[in-house]
Amino acid sequence: MTRLSQYFLPTEKQPPADAEALSHKLLVRAGMIRQVGAGLWSWLPAGYRAHQKAVQIIREELDAIGAQEMLMPVLNPAEIWQKSGRYDAIGGELFRLKDRRGADMVLAMTHEEIVTTHVAQVVRSYRDLPQILYHFQVKERDEPRPRAGVLRTREFIMKDSYTFDRDAAGLDVGYEKHREAYDKIFDRCGLEWYRVDSDVGMMGGTGAHEYMAPCPAGENDVALAPGYAANVEVAAATPKPVELPAALDAPEVFETPGATTIEAVSQLAGVPAGALIKAFPIIVGEDELRLVLVRGDHRVNEIKLGNALGAAFRPAHEAEFADRIGPAGYIGPVGVSGVPILLDSALDGDSYIAGANEADKHVRGVNPKRDFESTLVDVRNVEAGDTVDGHEIRIEPAIEIGNIFKLGTRYSVPLGATFLDEDGNSKPVWMGSYGIGPARICAAAVEQFADEKGISWPRSLSPFDVHLVGLGKAGTDEHALAEKLYEELRALGLDVVYDDRDGGPGAKFADAELVGCPLRLTVGRRTIEAGEVEAQVRRGRETRSVPLEGAAEAAYELWKTLP
Incomplete structure (x- = not known):
C-alpha cells in the first residue's frame, strides 16, 4: 500500500543551493535522496525503489550468463591488499584504518583482492574453471571532490563481478558474455549509451571498455565518430592539418x-x-x-x-x-x-x-x-575535428555507468590463485572484472529524460508504474472511484503511488510531474461527468484518457506501450 498521505516523500520546491547537475537537483527535489555529509547520501523510499529496479535488471542478466551471486565484506584486512600491491599503489582514495587491536584494515573500493583469495583457497584443478562470481556491495572511496549528488560520492553500492578462467581464450569468452549482458542491461534500463575503449587505470590488466551515458553533466569526455568510440583518456585520431611556415635549412x-x-x-x-x-x-x-x-x-x-x-x-x-x-x-x-x-x-x-x-x-x-x-x-588529447578513418570526431560529455576489464593474471599471481592443468602443471588463473553502478544508472536516466517540470523515468526504472491522483474528498463519489481504481490497478500487478492527500490539484500535479512516473491517472468530479479517467503520459506530458468502464485494464495496456 503506497498512499502519499502516509509515505515518506519529502518533495521540495527549490533545489539545493550547491547543486549543479540536473540529477542532483531533481532527485533531491523529488524526495528521492538526502545528503548526510560531503559525498554521503541516503536513498529515501521512492529513490531506493528506482535504485533496486536497476539492481534487479542487472541481477537477472548476470544470472542469465551463469554468474553466481555472493556477498563479500566491506572491511578487509590490509594484508590482502598489500599482497596485491594496491595498498601502497592507490593514493588517498583508499580508506585505511586500524581495528582495536592495531591491525591495519581497508574499506574496500572494489573486491578483486577478496574474491581472488577465495578462488585461491578453493580452485585446484582445470576442472574447477571457469567460474563467474558477483555481488552487490557498498564501496568506500575517499573522493577528494565529491560532486553532482549521487554521481561522485564517497560511499555507493556497486555490482562487481569476476570471471576466472584457464587461459586468455577463456577470459575472452567471459569478457564477451559480460559485454553482451551489459548491452542488454543498459537497453532494458532505457538509457542512451555507448561502449568505448578505455584505460585500465588502477585496475591493471590488458584491456578495458567503459559504458557511457551521454549527458551534459557527464564528467568523462568521449571521442565519437562513425564506427569509433573511445574515452579521450585513450582516444587516438589523425590531427587536423595545420599550415606551417616555409622550411629552413637550419633553425x-x-x-x-x-x-x-x-x-x-x-x-x-x-x-x-x-x-x-x-x-x-x-x-x-x-x-x-x-x-x-x-x-x-x-x-x-x-x-x-x-x-x-x-x-x-x-x-x-x-x-x-x-x-x-x-x-x-x-x-x-x-x-x-x-x-x-x-x-x-x-x-x-x-x-x-x-x-x-x-x-x-x-x-x-x-x-x-x-x-x-x-x-x-602519442601523448595528446584528441580534439573535435580530428579524424578517424576520414570521419571527423566530436567530443561529448558522458556519465560512466559501467566498465569491464581484462585483468589477466594481475591479481592471481600475487595472491596465489593457481590451478593444475591437464598435464599436472601449475598455471595462474586468468581473471576479468566487471562493474556497474546502479546509482549512476538512475542519475543518467534523470539527466537524459528530465524536462523543466521534473523527472521522466524510463518505465523499467520508475519507482512506481502509475501515479494516481485523487481529487475528491472522503465520502464523495469521486473519492470512492479513486479508491476502487487504486485497488484494481494493484490487482493487475502495477506498482501504484496514490496521492490521497488533502490539497488542491495544482500541488498534486506538480508533485506527480516532479516524481516522474511514466503514467498519471487523475480521478475527480469531471471524471464522473465525462465518463473518462484523465491520463497523462509523463514523457512529453501528453494528455490522453481512458474509459471509466474498465479504466484499470485500459490504463494497464497504455502503460505497457510507454518507453
Missing part, C-alpha cells in the same frame, strides 16, 4: 620579447598555434628530468603520458629545469642534451617554432626529424 633564432605563451608567440610570428612546439618539462620518479613536446594547439593527455612512461610523473619546477634547459616560457628541444625528449606523433611536419632556451628568444624552422633526438609517442 633560426629570432627575438620574442615578453612572449611566454603560445598565443603571444603565435601573434608575434604571424603563424597558427599549431605551428608552434609546446614544451613540458616533467620529473619522472624521484628526480629524472624529461621534456614532453606537443603541437601548440594540442594538450598533453596525462593518462597517455603516464602509460607511455610506465611510471609516475609530475610537472617540473623551474628550479629543476632552468639550468639544464632554459628559462620558463622560452624552452624548446633544440640544443638540449642529457634530457630525454618525448615527441608527440602529431608533430610530423618539418618547420615549427619552438623556444630557444634563452630569455626573449624563440627559434623558427625547427624540423623534429633533423634538429633533435626524441622518442615518438
Whole structure:
C-alpha cells in the first residue's frame, strides 16, 4: 500500500543551493535522496525503489550468463591488499584504518583482492574453471571532490563481478558474455549509451571498455565518430592539418620579447598555434628530468603520458629545469642534451617554432626529424575535428555507468590463485572484472529524460508504474472511484503511488510531474461527468484518457506501450 498521505516523500520546491547537475537537483527535489555529509547520501523510499529496479535488471542478466551471486565484506584486512600491491599503489582514495587491536584494515573500493583469495583457497584443478562470481556491495572511496549528488560520492553500492578462467581464450569468452549482458542491461534500463575503449587505470590488466551515458553533466569526455568510440583518456585520431611556415635549412633564432605563451608567440610570428612546439618539462620518479613536446594547439593527455612512461610523473619546477634547459616560457628541444625528449606523433611536419632556451628568444624552422633526438609517442588529447578513418570526431560529455576489464593474471599471481592443468602443471588463473553502478544508472536516466517540470523515468526504472491522483474528498463519489481504481490497478500487478492527500490539484500535479512516473491517472468530479479517467503520459506530458468502464485494464495496456 503506497498512499502519499502516509509515505515518506519529502518533495521540495527549490533545489539545493550547491547543486549543479540536473540529477542532483531533481532527485533531491523529488524526495528521492538526502545528503548526510560531503559525498554521503541516503536513498529515501521512492529513490531506493528506482535504485533496486536497476539492481534487479542487472541481477537477472548476470544470472542469465551463469554468474553466481555472493556477498563479500566491506572491511578487509590490509594484508590482502598489500599482497596485491594496491595498498601502497592507490593514493588517498583508499580508506585505511586500524581495528582495536592495531591491525591495519581497508574499506574496500572494489573486491578483486577478496574474491581472488577465495578462488585461491578453493580452485585446484582445470576442472574447477571457469567460474563467474558477483555481488552487490557498498564501496568506500575517499573522493577528494565529491560532486553532482549521487554521481561522485564517497560511499555507493556497486555490482562487481569476476570471471576466472584457464587461459586468455577463456577470459575472452567471459569478457564477451559480460559485454553482451551489459548491452542488454543498459537497453532494458532505457538509457542512451555507448561502449568505448578505455584505460585500465588502477585496475591493471590488458584491456578495458567503459559504458557511457551521454549527458551534459557527464564528467568523462568521449571521442565519437562513425564506427569509433573511445574515452579521450585513450582516444587516438589523425590531427587536423595545420599550415606551417616555409622550411629552413637550419633553425633560426629570432627575438620574442615578453612572449611566454603560445598565443603571444603565435601573434608575434604571424603563424597558427599549431605551428608552434609546446614544451613540458616533467620529473619522472624521484628526480629524472624529461621534456614532453606537443603541437601548440594540442594538450598533453596525462593518462597517455603516464602509460607511455610506465611510471609516475609530475610537472617540473623551474628550479629543476632552468639550468639544464632554459628559462620558463622560452624552452624548446633544440640544443638540449642529457634530457630525454618525448615527441608527440602529431608533430610530423618539418618547420615549427619552438623556444630557444634563452630569455626573449624563440627559434623558427625547427624540423623534429633533423634538429633533435626524441622518442615518438602519442601523448595528446584528441580534439573535435580530428579524424578517424576520414570521419571527423566530436567530443561529448558522458556519465560512466559501467566498465569491464581484462585483468589477466594481475591479481592471481600475487595472491596465489593457481590451478593444475591437464598435464599436472601449475598455471595462474586468468581473471576479468566487471562493474556497474546502479546509482549512476538512475542519475543518467534523470539527466537524459528530465524536462523543466521534473523527472521522466524510463518505465523499467520508475519507482512506481502509475501515479494516481485523487481529487475528491472522503465520502464523495469521486473519492470512492479513486479508491476502487487504486485497488484494481494493484490487482493487475502495477506498482501504484496514490496521492490521497488533502490539497488542491495544482500541488498534486506538480508533485506527480516532479516524481516522474511514466503514467498519471487523475480521478475527480469531471471524471464522473465525462465518463473518462484523465491520463497523462509523463514523457512529453501528453494528455490522453481512458474509459471509466474498465479504466484499470485500459490504463494497464497504455502503460505497457510507454518507453
